[in-house]
Amino acid sequence: MSVAERPAAVDARRAAADLVAGLPPTPAVWCSGLRKRYGRQQAVADVSFEVGRGEIVGLLGPNGAGKTSVIKMLLGLVHVDEGEVMLLGRPGADPAARARVGYLPELFRYQPWLSPTEVLALHVRLSGIGVTVAEQQDSLALVGLADRAGDRLGGFSKGMQQRLGLAVALVAGPELVVLDEPTSALDPLGRADVRDIVLTLKERGVAVLLNSHLIGEVERVCDRVVILDRGQVAASGTLAELLGQRELHLRLSDVSAEAEARLAATGQVDRTGDVFTLALPADDHGTAVPDLVRDLAALGVRVHAVEPARITLEERLLGILREGAAARSGDAR
Amino acid sequence: MTTTRTVLTIAALTLREATRRRVLMALTVLTVALIALSGWGFSRLAAESGGSALTSGEARLTASIVLNLVMFGFSLIAALGTAFLAGPTVSGETESGIVLAVLARPIRRSAYLMGKWLGLAAFGSGFVVLAGLVQCLVVRATTDYWPPQPVTALALLAAQTTVLLTLAVLLSTAISPMASGVVAVGLFCTTWVAGVVGGVGEGLGNEAVGRVGTVSRVLLPTDGLWQGAMHAFQDPSVFATFGGEDVEAFPFLSSSPLTATYLAWAALWVAMVWGLAATSFVRKDL
Numbered sequence: 032m033s034v035a036e037r038p039a040a041v042d043a044r045r046a047a048a049d050l051v052a053g054l055p056p057t058p059a060v061w062c063s064g065l066r067k068r069y070g071r072q073q074a075v076a077d078v079s080f081e082v083g084r085g086e087i088v089g090l091l092g093p094n095g096a097g098k099t100s101v102i103k104m105l106l107g108l109v110h111v112d113e114g115e116v117m118l119l120g121r122p123g124a125d126p127a128a129r130a131r132v133g134y135l136p137e138l139f140r141y142q143p144w145l146s147p148t149e150v151l152a153l154h155v156r157l158s159g160i161g162v163t164v165a166e167q168q169d170s171l172a173l174v175g176l177a178d179r180a181g182d183r184l185g186g187f188s189k190g191m192q193q194r195l196g197l198a199v200a201l202v203a204g205p206e207l208v209v210l211d212e213p214t215s216a217l218d219p220l221g222r223a224d225v226r227d228i229v230l231t232l233k234e235r236g237v238a239v240l241l242n243s244h245l246i247g248e249v250e251r252v253c254d255r256v257v258i259l260d261r262g263q264v265a266a267s268g269t270l271a272e273l274l275g276q277r278e279l280h281l282r283l284s285d286v287s288a289e290a291e292a293r294l295a296a297t298g299q300v301d302r303t304g305d306v307f308t309l310a311l312p313a314d315d316h317g318t319a320v321p322d323l324v325r326d327l328a329a330l331g332v333r334v335h336a337v338e339p340a341r342i343t344l345e346e347r348l349l350g351i352l353r354e355g356a357a358a359r360s361g362d363a364r
Numbered sequence: 365m366t367t368t369r370t371v372l373t374i375a376a377l378t379l380r381e382a383t384r385r386r387v388l389m390a391l392t393v394l395t396v397a398l399i400a401l402s403g404w405g406f407s408r409l410a411a412e413s414g415g416s417a418l419t420s421g422e423a424r425l426t427a428s429i430v431l432n433l434v435m436f437g438f439s440l441i442a443a444l445g446t447a448f449l450a451g452p453t454v455s456g457e458t459e460s461g462i463v464l465a466v467l468a469r470p471i472r473r474s475a476y477l478m479g480k481w482l483g484l485a486a487f488g489s490g491f492v493v494l495a496g497l498v499q500c501l502v503v504r505a506t507t508d509y510w511p512p513q514p515v516t517a518l519a520l521l522a523a524q525t526t527v528l529l530t531l532a533v534l535l536s537t538a539i540s541p542m543a544s545g546v547v548a549v550g551l552f553c554t555t556w557v558a559g560v561v562g563g564v565g566e567g568l569g570n571e572a573v574g575r576v577g578t579v580s581r582v583l584l585p586t587d588g589l590w591q592g593a594m595h596a597f598q599d600p601s602v603f604a605t606f607g608g609e610d611v612e613a614f615p616f617l618s619s620s621p622l623t624a625t626y627l628a629w630a631a632l633w634v635a636m637v638w639g640l641a642a643t644s645f646v647r648k649d650l
Binding site: 069103126135140144154209 | 385460
């Protein structure tokens with residue numbers, strides 16, 4: 032490069048750097064068209080989703096839906112038959128993509144001949160990221176293992192090993208944390224701790240991919256949910272999108288045909304005796320219920336009770352899975 | 365994380381595992397027992413030859429044979445130790461799930477396997493070299509016999525251990541921890557027996573039987589390297605005592621040193637088997 036060219040080249044490089052810096056940050060996880068077959072079993076069939084930076088995404092689904100396989104494919108532990116993975120803006124096949132990724136496996140086991148302090152030191156060294164000993168001890172304190180830091184893991188209970196696993200996932204300054212069933216061996220207190228830790232991560236802008244059977248946990252902490260069923264994404268969206276449908280329970284008497292028609296005009300109605308369950312439209316802005324009550328009263332209906340009800344994530348999940356099963360049995364016929 | 369740093373970290377971890385899992389303790393106890401027993405034997409031998417029951421040539425011959433016998437004991441201990449350590453450390457960690465959190469770090473699987481292999485090789489080789497050296501010193505103190513090429517002999521013992529543990533690492537990437545140890549030690553013993561059978565065949569001038577040893581030494585170089593180590597431990601005057609072919613027929617004497625070609629083949633064998641192990645491990649779904 033000649034001296035005359037140098038400023039121009041530097042300017043071009045700076046312009047390119049500015050352009051890249053101006054781009055929106057790449058997602059923490061991006062995967063597209065993931066497929067995996069074990070022998071004759073298609074474990075994962077066309078899974079695509081993403082986890083934004085600082086976002087908490089729950090992965091839900093029945094046993095054998097392919098959740099753990101998808102997680103292992105993201106982390107390069109299981110080979111991808113087809114599809115692409117990007118972690119923190121780097122291709123998943125490049126080990127460096129995992130430099131800022133913390134992982135708590137479903138099968139959490141750590142070297143039984145080491146102490147928690149030594150396990151964390153090992154993981155910090157392997158991650159290649161500078162973390163002081165004091166920070167490592169803070170991670171142990173966060174999961175409640177500060178007073179067992181020097182003991183061999185051989186004598187640890189499953190719950191304590193899972194707590195250590197959480198510390199391992201958090202120790203090397205992660206920007207993405209993948210937690211596969213993080214509370215499976217924990218008591219209610221431990222579960223509450225994990226929930227607090229996940230919410231703290233969210234505050235710090237760390238993205239979390241959480242696979243859990245405890246739907247209540249997912250509902251409390253997650254921004255978005257991806258529901259897997261038989262290796263495919265059965266539904267995904269924010270909690271508001273998935274649970275947008277609200278319900279109304281009405282206890283009514285003297286219901287005429289006109290009144291039933293008025294109810295049906297608002298949404299789908301299920302009747303059990305004198306209790307009517309009405310699905311409210313997702314685009315309701317608070318006027319549907321008072322309008323309905325006013326009209327029912329005008330039609331001579333005696334209104335005993337009006338109770339709003341929200342569909343839980345569990346009900347929604349079961350609904351989605353049952354719809355899928357019904358569609359499959361319909362196809363089979 | 366650089367590959368070298370990963371390899372050294374995992375190698376250090378493997379060495380720490382060997383010490384913490386009491387493998388080192390068990391090996392030390394066995395070794396001390398063997399050295400003490402052989403020390404007593406050699407002192408008896410010296411007393412016999414001192415009392416002119418044996419000629420000095422016979423005494424040196426006997427010392428060579430017994431030294432080779434004890435060294436075979438060490439190589440067997442090292443073989444058992446490393447083969448049964450390689451199983452749990454690679455296959456066992458895969459089965460238990462210990463490997464999941466480790467390999468989710470920004471490291472290559474081949475670097476992880478190289479670290480394991482290097483740690484095991486350092487442990488196994490370190491053991492045979494140290495135990496072998498102590499044994500040579502005990503023999504020197506009791507019978508005043510010093511092997512002609514101790515460095516070569518100990519290096520070949522270390523190479524033999526490395527060959528066997530490379531095989532154990534390959535097996536442990538494919539089969540269960542216990543099975544990989546059993547198969548590796550079984551093959552080690554089979555090759556040794558095949559070597560003895562081949563030696564007897566050569567001693568009797570039977571080419572077909574003699575070929576059994578040659579073929580087995582090519583397929584698994586442990587026995588070939590062992591023959592080389594024995595040759596470097598034993599007194600050259602044994603050839604004057606026995607004829608060359610009679611030496612072949614005796615399981616704890618060796619008639620010829622190793623060729624450079626054979627050493628190159630052993631090195632290539634280790635590289636190929638390690639390559640196979642790495643391929644198998646990299647392709648594995650964990």
